[in-house]
Amino acid sequence: MTSASARAGAELRPNFLSRYLQAHVREVVFTLGRFYRNLSGALLTCFVIGITLALPAGLHCLVRNVDALGYSWETTLQASLFLKDSTTPEQGRELAHRIKGRPGVADTAYLSREQSLEEFKALSGLGQALDLLDSNPLPAVITVTPIKGIERTALDALVVALGQQPEVEVAKLDRRWLERLYGALALVERLVLVIAGVLSLAVIVIVGNTIRLDIEAKRAEIEVMKLIGATDAFIRRPFLYTGLWYGLVGGAIAWLLVQGMVLALNGPASSLAGLYGSAFRLQGLPLDATAVMFGAGVLLGWLGAWWTVSRRLQEIEPR
Structure with a gap:
C-alpha cells in the first residue's frame, strides 16, 4: 500500500509541474x-x-x-622634471638616458634651457619682450612619459623618486584637472x-x-x-x-x-x-x-x- 502511494505521488508530481508550466x-x-x-x-x-x-x-x-x-587622457600624462641651473646639457642628457631605463618609464625627452626659451617664445607670442631680458629665466626640462596602463599609485611614486634626483629642482605631474x-x-x-x-x-x-x-x-x-x-x-x-x-x-x-x-x-x-x-x-x-x-x-x-x-x-x- 505504501509503495503504491509512493508511485502515485511520483506520477502526480510531474503532472502537477506540467500543468503549472502549461498554465x-x-x-x-x-x-x-x-x-x-x-x-x-x-x-x-x-x-x-x-x-x-x-x-x-x-x-x-x-x-x-x-x-x-x-x-x-590619463594614459597620455607626462611628468616634467625642471633641472637646476647648475646642471650642464651633458648631465641633463645623461640623466634623461638613465631615467628612460627605469621601470614604468616609456620614454624621455631632454629640452635644454635655450630650447625651452625658443619654445616659450613660439607658444606665448612674447618673443620681443623676452629678447629684452639679460639672461634666460627658463630651466632645462626632462619630459617623462610613463608606460600605458600604469597605476595611479605607481605613477605618483615614480614622480616622487624622480624628484629626489640631485639634478632635479622640481618634479611636477599636473593631474589636478583630471x-x-x-x-x-x-x-x-x-x-x-x-x-x-x-x-x-x-x-x-x-x-x-x-x-x-x-x-x-x-x-x-x-x-x-x-x-x-x-x-x-x-x-x-x-x-x-x-x-x-x-x-x-x-x-x-x-x-x-x-x-x-x-x-x-x-x-x-x-x-x-x-x-x-x-x-x-x-x-x-x-x-x-x-x-x-x-x-x-x-x-x-x-x-x-x-x-x-x-x-x-x-x-x-x-x-
Whole structure:
C-alpha cells in the first residue's frame, strides 16, 4: 500500500509541474495577444515607460563615455622634471638616458634651457619682450612619459623618486584637472542613482495606473471568477504578465532612445575630438548596462502590476 502511494505521488508530481508550466505558458500567450489587440494604447504606456527609463540610462551612458575619455587622457600624462641651473646639457642628457631605463618609464625627452626659451617664445607670442631680458629665466626640462596602463599609485611614486634626483629642482605631474574631472563624474554617478530611484517609483505608478484601469474594465469578470472559487493568485497572474510586457517593451524603447541619442551625437563628438587630435568615439550602452536596464524594466513592470492588483482584489468581492 505504501509503495503504491509512493508511485502515485511520483506520477502526480510531474503532472502537477506540467500543468503549472502549461498554465503560465497560456497566460504568456494570452496576455501577449491582448497586448497586440490593444497595441496603440499599450505602446503609449510603453513609450512613457521608455522615456522614463531612458533618462537615467542616457546619463549613465554619458558618464561612462566621459570616464573612458578621462582614462585616455590619463594614459597620455607626462611628468616634467625642471633641472637646476647648475646642471650642464651633458648631465641633463645623461640623466634623461638613465631615467628612460627605469621601470614604468616609456620614454624621455631632454629640452635644454635655450630650447625651452625658443619654445616659450613660439607658444606665448612674447618673443620681443623676452629678447629684452639679460639672461634666460627658463630651466632645462626632462619630459617623462610613463608606460600605458600604469597605476595611479605607481605613477605618483615614480614622480616622487624622480624628484629626489640631485639634478632635479622640481618634479611636477599636473593631474589636478583630471582629478577634478573624476570628482565631478563621481557626483554625477551618485546623481544618476538618485534620479533612477525616483523614476523607478514613477514607472511603478505608471504601470499600476494602467493595470488599475484594466482591472476596472474586468471588474464584473473578476467577481464571477471569485464567485466560482478562483484564487487571488489565479486572478492576479494575467495582470502580472501584462506588467512584465509593459516593462519589457518599455526597456526596449529606452534602449532605442539611448542608442539613437548616441548615433545623433557621435558625429559632432568625433569632430570635436578630432580637433584635439583624438580618435575618440561615443559608445552606446554596453551589454551589462543593457541587461540591467531590461531587467529593471521587467521588475518595475511586475512590481507595479503586483502592487495594484493586490490592493484592488481586496476591494472586489462578489455580490
